[in-house]
Amino acid sequence: MIIKDITEDTLVKKYTNTYELSILIGVDSFDYMVLDGQQQVLALKTFGLQNETGSHLAAVEAAFQAEKFLHQPFRNIRVGFVSGRNTLLPQRLYDENENEAYLRQITELLPGEAARADALPVLSLYNVYAAALDEITLARRLFPGCRIFHITTALLEGLRHLAVQQERRSIFAHLKDGMLFVVLFEGKELLFANAFPYQAAKDFIYFILLVFQQFGLQPESQTLHLSGQLLPDSEIYREALRYIRNLEFVPAPAFFKFGPRISQEPHYLYFGLLSLSLCT
Template sequence: MGKLSVDIIEDTYLSKSAAAGNNLSILIGMDRLTYLVSTADHQVLVLHEYELESRAAISAKQGQNAYWEDFVKKICREVPHFHQPYARIRIGWTTSFSAIVPGRLYQAAHKATYLQYLSAQEGKWEYGADQLPHFNAFHVYGVPGEALSWSRTQFPGSEALHAGTAYLAGARALLSGQPGTRCLFVHVGFRELRLSVMDGNQLYFTNVYTFQTAKDFLYYLLAVVDECDLDQETTPVLLSGRLIEDSEIYRLLYRYFRKLSFVSRPSALVPGPKLSAIPQHLYTDLYFLALHAV
């Protein structure tokens, strides 16, 4: 059913796992599924991550339509945590097939139209849209096959949204009280890069890019810096996701930017000793999803 690559169960789990007020937050991506179980007051009990044992299992022809059918469904059937009662279940999809649409232009019946010029795998897609009230916009996205319908059946009463929606809201919250500060948020996934420019509490730019090498990564980053007229000496660059200091990508970033920092774990989230032992920025997208106010 996939490889369990991260296995964090805090000691408090045994005494609090049966609480009816616990919450389940699930991130579903192209090659992995990550979930977090937390209490009503945001104490983390469990963080697990499953990844495909062989990414070659997803062929170019099958694309995204294969991964959730076999990989995600099997995990959801077999993992005991997914068969317990929760006060709230939230599912965040990390598909790159998405776009930000200004609120004045958005029409619910035209979701597919907003994405028609983006490249995507062949096959059937279901479409969703999240309101971004702070930015007067909608985040429109596509999920392969019948994944949205399946998730509603698998997790009755669950909330579904694009993971980027929660990420942008979390990034905005980090800058609260800092009006006029333009920052570049860099979130790294598996061969995927989300670049977001926040101007104070307003969204100035966001986009997702796929990359293969560190040079690809740097190319997209510098293109956004140029497009958004960012000063490499003074612009704060906030890093999150699958990035460590001992990497080629980080060393390149260090050469080109003077104000680098990793995003801290949100203070509202209460980690146990096991979660505290890993870098705070690795699961920023999951933390933002767990704390997102829908």
């Protein structure tokens, strides 16, 4: 099911080999964005996956097969996966041979899973996460030559550009496919990053206030920056406003450019895709 489909007139299909493609795959979603070499967003499309066969992989492949535009060659392709099972390691302590050991401290690897790691050199961190091997195989088959990232890697890349503009601690909450990603920066320094599953507004505010309490943040004065699957008239937003005085939706990082159609969209809704395009 197509949820959003926006294409600028400046997109030229025969020039896709000069464009960059970012794809974000979640439990219930398949989203993609196309940029040119000047960071101009040319196309944005979001799908709700139709999981009629009970197979997530089949639903992803069906979305790909129906979207003929994605069969074109692209200059760069990034694929991001949404999950909450990851841990961050300081670069100085990281050993690429110990990924499974790092993960076992927080979770069990399931059959058919492997431990992967993304480098975050600017933050001097590695993001180690559990990845389903069949999903990785599918991504590489559908998008040969693609680079694969975890959503937390993408969010940290995007949010650090916003955090350095703040004069004090800045806390961010991103919502995607039933997961709440909470990130706290103090200037350039990352203080906290974690993911929580949620089902209702009370779950959302519980986890947010838990982080506020842990770091001594004051709900009366600390701004909570929001992005992802959230609308101002939602129950989650109204519940958050009961406890936290200042709520703000995040802007897109300044170096992105938007045409007349995509400019009309709230950019915070697609912050995950924008951030994914920054991964290297």
